[in-house]
Amino acid sequence: MGFLKGIADKLFKTKQGFTEKIHEESKKDEPITDEYLDFIEELLIESDFGVKTTMKIMDAINEGIDSGSIRTRQDVEIKIREVILSILKQVEKPLEIKHKKFVILVVGINGSGKTTTIGKLASLNTDKGKKVMLVAADTFRAAAIEQLEEWAKRASASIVKQNEGADPAAVAFDGVSSGIARNYDVIFVDTAGRLHTQKNLMNEVIKIKKAVQKAYPEAPHEVLLVLDATIGQNAINQAREFNKALAISGIVLTKMDGTAKGGIIVAISEEFKIPIRYIGIGESLDDLKAFNARDFVESVFVP
Numbered sequence: 001m002g003f004l005k006g007i008a009d010k011l012f013k014t015k016q017g018f019t020e021k022i023h024e025e026s027k028k029d030e031p032i033t034d035e036y037l038d039f040i041e042e043l044l045i046e047s048d049f050g051v052k053t054t055m056k057i058m059d060a061i062n063e064g065i066d067s068g069s070i071r072t073r074q075d076v077e078i079k080i081r082e083v084i085l086s087i088l089k090q091v092e093k094p095l096e097i098k099h100k101k102f103v104i105l106v107v108g109i110n111g112s113g114k115t116t117t118i119g120k121l122a123s124l125n126t127d128k129g130k131k132v133m134l135v136a137a138d139t140f141r142a143a144a145i146e147q148l149e150e151w152a153k154r155a156s157a158s159i160v161k162q163n164e165g166a167d168p169a170a171v172a173f174d175g176v177s178s179g180i181a182r183n184y185d186v187i188f189v190d191t192a193g194r195l196h197t198q199k200n201l202m203n204e205v206i207k208i209k210k211a212v213q214k215a216y217p218e219a220p221h222e223v224l225l226v227l228d229a230t231i232g233q234n235a236i237n238q239a240r241e242f243n244k245a246l247a248i249s250g251i252v253l254t255k256m257d258g259t260a261k262g263g264i265i266v267a268i269s270e271e272f273k274i275p276i277r278y279i280g281i282g283e284s285l286d287d288l289k290a291f292n293a294r295d296f297v298e299s300v301f302v303p
């Protein structure tokens with residue numbers, strides 16, 4: 001219960017902006033009118049569910065009305081919750097670090113939360129007694145390397161780095177080779193933020209992935225895309241382009257605490273069916289939670 005409340009408190013913006021509004025309208029003892037259905041549809045769009053997922057939810061409501069299984073507004077609210085849970089259940093596949101020498105390549109646009117997420121994950125793993133290495137393949141900015149060093153210190157992890165401006169693919173190759181040779185349990189490769197529309201930078205990250213594969217042919221075991229939940233539908237375009245370039249195996253949706261439009265998680269899940277591994281709900285170490293569909297739904301919906 002405490003765990004759930006912890007998440008719910010952080011997701012209060014989505015609760016206020018979306019589910020509480022539905023609840024207020026749905027608890028009224030009034031019939032299901034076209035205006036009421038329009039209100040629901042608009043709220044779904046406003047909450048970043050996207051057109052496709054909004055239509056899926058509205059279709060399920062309309063089918064329920066036609067078949068007689070939905071008679072009241074409360075039934076509508078229950079149906080919305082059911083459809084959202086079934087979509088999110090499909091992407092609830094926690095990241096399992098099943099063996100040693102597990103290599104995780106972390107990608108995403110600038111400021112999405114890659115380095116913070118690596119820091120939090122490094123800590124989670126060193127806490128379990130695992131030997132963790134961080135590879136600073138974000139060589140664009142000296143500050144990025146320093147930031148990763150800070151996290152390495154905090155998490156008691158090792159770091160492999162070179163100077164600012166070094167070839168990121170070479171850093172990735174050296175770092176992963178060294179981590180494998182020294183038998184590390186988990187190796188995280190941090191990459192510079194890049195827009196999915198920047199062709200040369202997307203080619204560069206493809207090169208980084210190839211360098212990781214060259215260093216250890218079965219790696220990367222996970223290509224983690226870090227997405228900022230506050231940027232709305234643009235996250236869908238980012239996921240599409242990064243997935244095309246790198247075959248993303250897992251997503252971390254950060255800053256879920258900072259948005260009233262939590263529907264984006266449902267839109268991404270429905271569109272790509274890529275596992276959501278974690279959600280970020282704040283800046284501190286324990287603000288990264290393994291994604292659980294039921295916990296999420298129970299946290300944002302009014303009981």
Ligand SMILES: Nc1nc2c(ncn2[C@@H]2O[C@H](COP(=O)(O)OP(=O)(O)OP(=O)(O)O)[C@@H](O)[C@H]2O)c(=O)[nH]1
Binds near residue numbers: 192287
């Ligand atoms: N509120 C909130 N802030 C977050 C979360 N995750 C990351 N941040 C903040 O987002 C900002 C950017 O995070 P970084 O980890 O530096 O992002 P990055 O993707 O490594 O950035 P670049 O190196 O510029 O590509 C920092 O201020 C983080 O503290 C989250 O879940 N919630």
